[in-house]
Amino acid sequence: MTKAIVTPLTQALAEGKLTREELKSFMQRSDAPSLRRLAVWVLILTITTTLVALAWDSWLIWPAMFVQGIVLVHHFSIQHECVHYTVFRTRWLNDLVGQICGLIIILPHRFFRYEHCDHHTHTQINGEDPELIPMPKSLGEYLYYISAIPYWRGKFTEIFRHASGRLSEVELRFIPKVEHAAVYRDARWMLGIYGLIFIAMAVTGWWGLVWYWIIPLFLGEPVMRFVRMTEHVGRPTVPQMSENTRTNLVSAPWAFLCWNMNYHAEHHYVASVPYHALPRLHEKLKDHIHVEPDGYFGAHREIIRQLFKKTEAVGK
Amino acid sequence: MSKNMKHRWHDVIELTALENNWVTRVELGSRKLAIYDTPSGVYASLALCNHGGADLCDGYFDGHVIECPLHQGAFDVRDGKPVSAPATRPMRTFESRVENGMVQVKLKA
Numbered sequence: 001m002t003k004a005i006v007t008p009l010t011q012a013l014a015e016g017k018l019t020r021e022e023l024k025s026f027m028q029r030s031d032a033p034s035l036r037r038l039a040v041w042v043l044i045l046t047i048t049t050t051l052v053a054l055a056w057d058s059w060l061i062w063p064a065m066f067v068q069g070i071v072l073v074h075h076f077s078i079q080h081e082c083v084h085y086t087v088f089r090t091r092w093l094n095d096l097v098g099q100i101c102g103l104i105i106i107l108p109h110r111f112f113r114y115e116h117c118d119h120h121t122h123t124q125i126n127g128e129d130p131e132l133i134p135m136p137k138s139l140g141e142y143l144y145y146i147s148a149i150p151y152w153r154g155k156f157t158e159i160f161r162h163a164s165g166r167l168s169e170v171e172l173r174f175i176p177k178v179e180h181a182a183v184y185r186d187a188r189w190m191l192g193i194y195g196l197i198f199i200a201m202a203v204t205g206w207w208g209l210v211w212y213w214i215i216p217l218f219l220g221e222p223v224m225r226f227v228r229m230t231e232h233v234g235r236p237t238v239p240q241m242s243e244n245t246r247t248n249l250v251s252a253p254w255a256f257l258c259w260n261m262n263y264h265a266e267h268h269y270v271a272s273v274p275y276h277a278l279p280r281l282h283e284k285l286k287d288h289i290h291v292e293p294d295g296y297f298g299a300h301r302e303i304i305r306q307l308f309k310k311t312e313a314v315g316k
Numbered sequence: 317m318s319k320n321m322k323h324r325w326h327d328v329i330e331l332t333a334l335e336n337n338w339v340t341r342v343e344l345g346s347r348k349l350a351i352y353d354t355p356s357g358v359y360a361s362l363a364l365c366n367h368g369g370a371d372l373c374d375g376y377f378d379g380h381v382i383e384c385p386l387h388q389g390a391f392d393v394r395d396g397k398p399v400s401a402p403a404t405r406p407m408r409t410f411e412s413r414v415e416n417g418m419v420q421v422k423l424k425a
Contacts, residue, residue: 004369007371
């Protein structure tokens with residue numbers, strides 16, 4: 001028989017932080033708001049792509065590609081929301097949009113889904129949370145992580161490992177056996193699609209996608225690393241959701257780009273709540289979670305403060 | 317539980333007490349059950365998700381699909397079939413009916 005576990009949500013309901021009626025209203029989903037939001041998203045992408053085209057013959061192409069990259073890497077936020085089936089009420093639309101986003105940022109959707117589920121089970125627990133970003137031990141480590149070099153190294157190793165029909169020991173823990181073949185197939189398909197795109201570019205002699213997509217993606221990823229660090233890094237490595245996760249109050253453009261995932265503690269409390277209801281859930285839970293009022297930069301100031309404190313303690 | 321025990325109908329909750337178009341938690345002895353009010357009638361299953369053990373009664377329910385609140389794995393409540401990862405095994409469902417305004421579930425006595 002399945003063993004019952006106490007989720008943060010069960011606890012929040014039991015402690016009266018949230019009523020069942022409120023929970024039901026927060027969880028409601030629909031397709032229309034996200035389709036509208038995606039239309040705005042495509043418009044923004046069109047604008048940033050146009051900026052790259054306009055800057056083609058000048059040095060300005062580099063800042064233009066960086067801006068394009070910032071938008072591109074935030075396809076992670078859409079994919080993440082799709083993993084939770086909270087973007088659309090129609091379930092297959094979440095799968096479709098999640099797959100497309102995964103293709104843009106080189107992150108197979110099915111694999112990410114399993115990995116992310118495990119992250120929600122073992123949030124911020126050393127040795128168990130597969131997405132845990134360790135607290136850097138030095139400024140060098142901090143900057144190295146933000147460079148995204150270790151991230152890409154890990155991702156490329158991962159996708160080639162899966163394409164060659166292998167899973168790491170950690171992955172074997174969270175991917176059920178019946179899904180192994182599908183994970184291998186996804187990685188092969190993904191590499192196959194990228195291969196075809198490159199062959200098509202070589203045949204036609206038009207390498208535009210390298211400048212509109214590939215280089216911007218790598219230029220933008222440090223921004224995503226900077227954002228991802230603010231969710232848990234520097235918070236205690238304990239199971240209590242009220243402690244191990246940080247909510248960052250950010251400006252409207254950042255919140256739009258990350259699909260309100262700055263309300264990260266609220267998301268971990270009730271992952272079934274769609275992005276658009278997270279600000280309302282924040283109002284209910286804000287006194288029970290860790291909130292960083294100064295946003296992403298405030299979170300990084302805190303991380304760096306802790307980092308120097310540790311370095312000083314080691315030096316003494 | 318003895319193998320010879322026969323299945324029989326048990327009253328679990330009044331029909332009017334069910335949450336409309338949603339999932340309602342009930343207890344029958346030591347068993348925690350989820351009762352679903354759907355467009356095609358009332359269905360029943362074990363309340364705990366067979367993937368991670370979270371309480372399905374706190375999850376999102378839409379039509380005939382119940383979604384686990386922890387990982388959003390989902391099941392069709394009519395036959396227990398998994399419809400979204402990480403749910404891969406069917407959930408345990410029970411025959412159910414409404415008799416004289418009372419929801420009844422058929423399981424071993």
